[in-house]
Amino acid sequence: MRPPLIAHVIHHLVVGGLENGLVNLVNCMPESRYRHAIVCVKDYSDFRNRIRRPDVEVIALHREDGRPFKLYRQLYLVFKALKPAIVHSRNMTGLDSLLPATLAGVPIRVHGEHGRDMNDPDGSNRKYLWLRRLHRPFVQHYVTVSSDLERYLVQRVGIAARRITQIYNGVDAKRFAPAPDYQRLAIPGGPFNGEEFFVIGTVGRLQAIKDQVTLVRAFARARALDPRAAGRMRLAIVGDGAERAAIERTVQETALGEFVWMPGAREDVAQVLRGFDLFVLPSRGEGISNTILEAMASGLPVVATRVGGNPELVAEGSTGLLVRPGDPDVIAKAILEYVRDPAHRLAHAAAARRRAEECYSLEAMVAAYGALYDRLLARAGRATSPHAQPPRLAS
16 A cells, blocks of 8 residues: 655745755655655745655646636646645645645645744734635644744634644754854855854845844944954854845945855755854744754754744743844844853853754654644544654654
């Protein structure tokens, strides 16, 4: 008997937290347990090459704006051809797949909520609420990556708690590991590798909701607040996206060009993180941030905004600090706490690593998804693979 097929529906398969979590799930779920296909409503990039399983089909539908019925037909035909046991859609774009999956006779339909949209950072957008409520009849079960998103579904969308499973993202603690004694290592090609520097870093897509512009302003403010420390402080903004030009303008306006490094997207993120002294996430909205988890596993204290699932990850005063979003002054003061006190930084670095290992393992995430899929199949009277094995991790 072939293992059941799961068709995962996402917007596009590119560099991102949701996409990274999906690839980790596919790679670590044993082939004897479930098969996978990834349906991209838009398209995919060479990020698909991170999928190690040769049996995973990746399909791009190249959605055309303003032609929803064409997309519904495409999705219907894909599901009829694939005959998946489960369709697992994610975020707003994924909602479009639920009606076609129902009409195509897919027995189990799961919808995941993984984060906030820039147009809806606090979950109050009426159009998005209406769309989620409209699609409730087509979903058997929901998955959220944070308790914050679970509360949103219950309190705002009207989903019964029994229909929701909350599963934290997992981090590969073997790949993302600290340098010896939590000391900073050199970043290949990086300009701030000298021991005299204190490197403040962030990693992620350059989007308005990630608000790296505020981080640049906070960096400028921190330098102004402590001129003695300013000579050591450097800022690294790793990633690419639509906000790059706005961030670069802010760097120029604050005359920080020689103190800020923006290398674009990097494939060696684990190595890059070991080249930071402090990780900062200035987002205006989050689900569960993979970059926070990766930074914690890499032995970095984290300064993050108090939004979405960030307070669930950062143990304030133990592994990092939580700050008000959009406020350069409070972010600057949080940064300076670590610049001025090396012992404080090291204590939080070690605590962050322990928390990542104990609470957010990749094994736990894969096991939780596997158990959920098994339970839903059993409830629907569908058999799972008799050769199921526990999740495997990359060496």
